[in-house]
Amino acid sequence: MQYHTKALFVYDNEALDWIELVKNSDLHVKITSCNIELFLQEPLKYINEGEHLIIAADTQEIEKCLHVAIKHSLSIGFLPFARQKQLIRHYCLSSNLQSNLNIALLQSDNSVDLIECGDKIMQVKATFGEIPLVSNISYKNGFFAFIENLKRGIKEFFKITMQEVSITTENDKKIKTVVSGGSLVQSSYKGFFSRVSGVKHSVRDSQVKMILVSPFSVIEYMKFLFSVISFSKNSSNLSNAVGLIKSKSVTIETKRSKRLHIDDSFHVYLPVTCKIIDSAVKVSAPEEFWEANPSSDQNKESIKTDNLPDEKESERYRDKHIPFFSYASEEHFRELFSALRDDANMHSIYVVLMLLSTLLATIGLFANSIAVVIGAMLLAPLMAPIVSLSMGLLRADTKLLNASLIKISWGVLLALGASALVTYILPSMDLTSEMKARINPTVLDLGVAIISGIAAAYSKSFKEIIQSLAGVAIAVALVPPLSTAGIGLGKGDMLVFLQAFLLFFTNLIGITLSATLTFFVLGYSSVLKSKKSLMLIMLIMIFISFPLYTSFHKIVEKEQVSKATRYERFLINGKYIIVNSATLRYTEGKDVLDIGLKVREGLNRNDLYKLKREIEKNYKRQLRINASVEYIL
Amino acid sequence: MMKLIVAVSLIFLLSSCEKDRKPLPSGKKIYVQVIASQSGSGAAFGLQGLQGLFSAKDLKPLLPNGDEIVFKIQDDSSDVKKSQKYVDMIDKNSTALLTFCSSATQLGIIPQVQHKKIPTLAVIATHDDFTKVCSYMTRLSMSNSREAEVSASYIRDELLMSRVGIIYSKNNIYSKSISEYFERKFKQLDGEVVLSRSIESFNNKKENYQKLIDDSDLDIIFLSTNALLSYKFLKVFNTLQTDVKIFATDGLLSDMHKHFPNDMDILNGVLTIDHYSHSMEFNEQSKILIKYLKKHKLSLNSFTGLGYEAYQILYDALLACKTYNRECVNNKLRNSKLFDGVISNLQTVDGNMQRAIYVNEIQDGKMLRKVKVY
Structure with a gap:
């Protein structure tokens, strides 16, 4: 492993305490530091073309740094804060500062693709519309945060509204459909996007990848969520209610949604064109990240929209809440x-x-x-x-x-x-x-x-x-x-x-x-x-x-009769009568009770008469009773 | 189509409203004297019985004509003399008397009841004689002879056991009486009563009990002593090397709950008779009562069930006698129609209640049904 010989540490106020630790790294790297605001005003005052940046800042400031890095061919490494779960997960980092510093100083020849939507750069994901429990997932820790997120998400299930959307690809193909929401995702082959689409993806495949979610019912949306959780890496099926678009660029137009939310931190207004910046920037990341994101030259445009409503069906769903159970047209089946x-x-x-x-x-x-x-x-x-x-x-x-x-x-x-x-x-x-x-x-x-x-x-x-x-x-x-x-x-x-x-x-x-x-x-x-x-x-x-x-x-x-009789006994004229079995049936307009009795002494007419009376009293009706008697010896 | 559905739904709704119509108060009150043991040895059943009585009244406060039953409660502290005094004090305005007292008290008040000619419903007492001797008394519980007969028959014909030992308390009228009935019946069934001894004669010594077990080749012991003596006996008996079973008389579990709530384990495996079983099927009446008791943080047991049923039978008797005349009420109490009680179907014939009773096995403080005997 080779480390950079020198680097610039750019930080915001939250990372002030880290300056000493970063400067005194035992990897013999010459590190200078600079507040991020000053750096963004005049970057070349602090660094030469092609040098290395270590960034400890919030997502919006990182986005600005990415513009600078692309423009001046700088390589970058990240020191994320513990709350930046999405960044940590995306680059396979950890919450340990020293470990992240060792990675951030690594020399890397590998670049990642970035996506430019309007004037903003997206690193991980961008969403529009409603994809409850996916688009609004919270990266907060803890059980209660999870439950809160789940509760909010489930409430939103019942408010999902379909909207008309039009996507135009680089090859000028136009897809018109209705969806609840859509998402652009930079995903590794283990990530969410690969699970939903059933195809291995990478942040180095030179493609903008977009999924469109169009559930016909709440039940179908639940199935989609289940597929997100449970899809195996090896599955090659596209999840139900999902469409997939891969292209060098996509232009998104919607009727209802006004904004595309990027990396949970900022937004651009719709319509917008998102295009790939191929090998945008060299990033210091662990080996694990590069293994999960192999570079690929198979970057043919691909459109899979079979699961989405066609133009005719779109009319029925447009601007409506989705029902709990699905509806079907005859054409569909x-x-x-x-x-x-x-x-x-x-x-x-x-x-x-x-x-x-x-x-x-x-x-x-x-x-x-x-x-x-x-x-x-x-x-x-x-x-x-x-x-x-x-x-x-x-x-x-x-x-x-x-x-x-x-x-x-x-x-x-x-x-x-x-x-x-x-x-x-x-x-x-x-x-x-x-x-x-x-x-x-x-x-x-x-x-x-x-x-x-x-x-x-x-x-x-x-x-x-x-x-x-x-x-x-x-x-x-x-x-x-x-x-x-x-x-x-x-x-x-x-x-x-x-x-x-x-x-x-x-x-x-x-x-x-x-x-x-x-x-x-x-x-x-x-x-x-x-x-x-x-x-x-x-x-x-x-x-x-x-x-x-x-x-x-x-x-x-x-x-009830046959169950209750298992416990019933009669004491008639001093004779103990065990009811062994009883079946009630209706024949010739009368209730007939077939009853099996066990006794230790013989029953005479009077005993039978009294037994019948007791049974009728118990069932509160007149019965015809057929009894078979067994003797216990 | 919508109109049709609405119409059908309305018919259903209206028919259910009809069912729940409640009477309006007429202002007329029917006074009923209640003597209950709320302290002393009979406090457990007295207090629980009253809970059942008042639950029933709360659920059905007025007769259909709007008249109200008003209870005048007196505590006899489990003392016969006090009960006699209270019966003497009953005035002409009282229509009936309910007692939540022991058999000794019930026997003790016979002369006063006979003299006053007041219809009396004995809710708890089980002695056979008072309904025979006094034509103004009705027994709601099972009688001693019925309990003994069911116990003996169950042991002999269900468990197929033939050798029984009887342990009773010589100072307890109930214990001696029920033991005698049991012995007579068991012998009638060709069973062998190997011994019949008072518990006092064992001096509660382990070796005495062991000798009894070793010498007599017993199948089962019929135990009719009160809670304290039964507790002492079972403490020692459970330490013996034996598979002899114990069959105890009614009320043991409730008494043990009151006096030894932390030692209920010693009753595990004991067979007993009761009006009630924790594993019985609940009818509509019992479901209503259970719901009510639960709301008031109480639970259903044999005595609350009896208290509730006392109100039911009194209610029906008053309903059948428009002027609430004592003679009429007495006749209706002593010879009732068949009705759904909390615990089973009930009917009185000549002052004696005809009802099913349960043979239970006690496990973890609960009576679990073995059989229900009609």
């Missing part, structure tokens, strides 16, 4: 919407599969065979029209809504008819436990419906997910109750039909609404029709809330 329209149309494959799956499920239910019922679920084609129905509901798309409703209704009618026919043809058979489970649903059944609705919408949104898996999940919730309802029809037992059909209908609504909500969260609602569709969903919710509540209340009650 053309493939998905056309697939959904196809799915909503009736075709012969649907009819055949629906018939086959119901026939199989009905036989499986009669055979009490879960394996056969699962086979039926694999065939059931219910997912496609339900997902279309959900999207139609979300976007208040009457055509899609009607087509999918018709398709579902036909499917239901076919299924009921097919299973009723099988039941009619088959010799009289009792209800199996698999059928009984469908007329006495549990909370878990509703859970299956809701989660499978989410899975269906989610899988439809991403091509890479195998959609048949979610289809099976939906079938779990729909095919067995539908077949059981058909069996009820075939047997002429309206109660079985109604109970199983209620479960089917509740699950259908659960799946549809959860899929609708999932599409909403994923940003598929229409910017124009979303309010109308939300109203429609609310109205449906109000209308179905009563049957849903009744059905859910019954489900919860059943769970």
Whole structure:
């Protein structure tokens, strides 16, 4: 390592105490010192062309020194104050004065590029507009400063407004779009800019690098922030909602923002042209800095704006607060919407599969065979029209809504008819436990419906997910109750039909609404029709809330009964009766309690009568009770 | 569409307003005498019971017709004679009497109550006899015989244990009475009562207890002594090498909380009976009371629950008797309709409360439900 033989230490009043230490450095460097104000008035009075400067001053004064350094080919080294975190981090320095002094006196043949915006020179970054938690990041230390910064940033999330911006590159390419904000960044390959853009950058690549942030929603902005935090160095993807421009110069014009803030210390007014000053100044910096910023001669202009709204879309977002969830235009997801329209149309494959799956499920239910019922679920084609129905509901798309409703209704009618026919043809058979489970649903059944609705919408949104898996999940919730309802029809037992059909209908609504909500969260609602569709969903919710509540209340009650009975005992006529199990069900219009008892002595008619009375008193209703008794020996 | 949503919402809102309409005061007062042990040996249950009573009144201060129940409180200092004197002093304006006293007091005031013909609701006392002897008394708690029967049945038919030892206190009427009921029932269930001895006879010596364990091959001990004696016994018993279980009578945890709050650990693993369990399912009534008590930095326990239920049953009885005639109120107290109590569903039949009770296991100062017995 070689050190300069002489240098000029320029300082402001904050660094007065450092003069002695700098002068008495044991590196045998001849150091003279000078107040920065005097130096800036007549620099050549204190130093010759090509000599070395050591600067200890605030950012605005450093910027002035950079002008002088460029003009007179001076090399520079920095002695940053502890508060100048951004400078320390950028040049890989530390908060130790002696260590920084050793680095500042190093002879260096390497230069860094600087960016000139108007009459100002930028070292690290320049921003315009709103990029909360990025553009306004505080370099203050401590947990409370971090929390304060975070709180302020989160509040700003909900105020982000999109504005029109126009960027012109050196090759005269013009990009017109809407953004919340933009940033010019001199970043190392480990830095923020590389993380967001997924490309390695350097402060020696002779390019002005600019990112434009255009989130369609608060959720999308959060995703962008997550990418800033978590992007690996090796990632090559451009973060969502971000555009990237690399050029020798960029001219920035905006409609709302008036200023470009530079290095958190000063600003220039917009419109402004920012251009690269190639190898502007030699800087004394540690080896680590040069390793992170290799020089590069691949400096072709590059524009990546696929993630930004085009001119047509820009109209919708301009000068508006971004919503919490994203909106989507049909053009944006053309493939998905056309697939959904196809799915909503009736075709012969649907009819055949629906018939086959119901026939199989009905036989499986009669055979009490879960394996056969699962086979039926694999065939059931219910997912496609339900997902279309959900999207139609979300976007208040009457055509899609009607087509999918018709398709579902036909499917239901076919299924009921097919299973009723099988039941009619088959010799009289009792209800199996698999059928009984469908007329006495549990909370878990509703859970299956809701989660499978989410899975269906989610899988439809991403091509890479195998959609048949979610289809099976939906079938779990729909095919067995539908077949059981058909069996009820075939047997002429309206109660079985109604109970199983209620479960089917509740699950259908659960799946549809959860899929609708999932599409909403994923940003598929229409910017124009979303309010109308939300109203429609609310109205449906109000209308179905009563049957849903009744059905859910019954489900919860059943769970409570079976849970509570684990602890319940009766002392009847001196006989201690242990309740081993209890299941409440509704058959033929009556509440039936199937109860398992354990006793040590026999129960007579009077005991049973009193037990029934006690149980009815406890449940506050008349019950039909079927008891099975085990004796403890 | 917006109008439709607003209309539906309004219907929901209006229907909920209807539910919360409160009566306006009529100015008429119904006087009810209350005798509670606020000092002396019964202070713990007396004070906690009153908390429950006043919580209930705060939550429902007036009858639907606007009449107000006014309580006239007297402290008997756990002294039977004082209670007798207070009953003697009851005038014609009082409609009913509530007592938060021990069984000894309740038995002691029978002649005065019978003479005054005042409907009396015994909130805490558990003795079997006073509702049989006195036609003006109603018991809100479980009876001693019911407690003993449940204890014996649980040990015999749930734990399937057959050899029990009974330890009672010879100077305590309650302890002797419940132990006798227990012994009788356990024998009926073909269980073997290996020994039945007063705690005083052990002189609280470790070797005496060890000898008892070694000689008798016990499964479980039924312990019916008061908090102080139980504390002394358990201090020594917990040092013995044995897996014999302890089954204690009701109220032990509350008493121990009052007298030995720093030594609750010695109760860990003890089985006990109570109206209440810390791990029971709370109904709407108990949720309302818990919320109220929490607001006033109090907590729900067996006695506050009983106090609250005393107000409920009295309220219903007064509601059913339009002129608040004593005979009518007495009939409604002694034979109530089924109602939701704080702790379980309740109904009185011939002055005896029919209610579920819990067998709990005590852990870290809490009674955790093992079973609920109807």
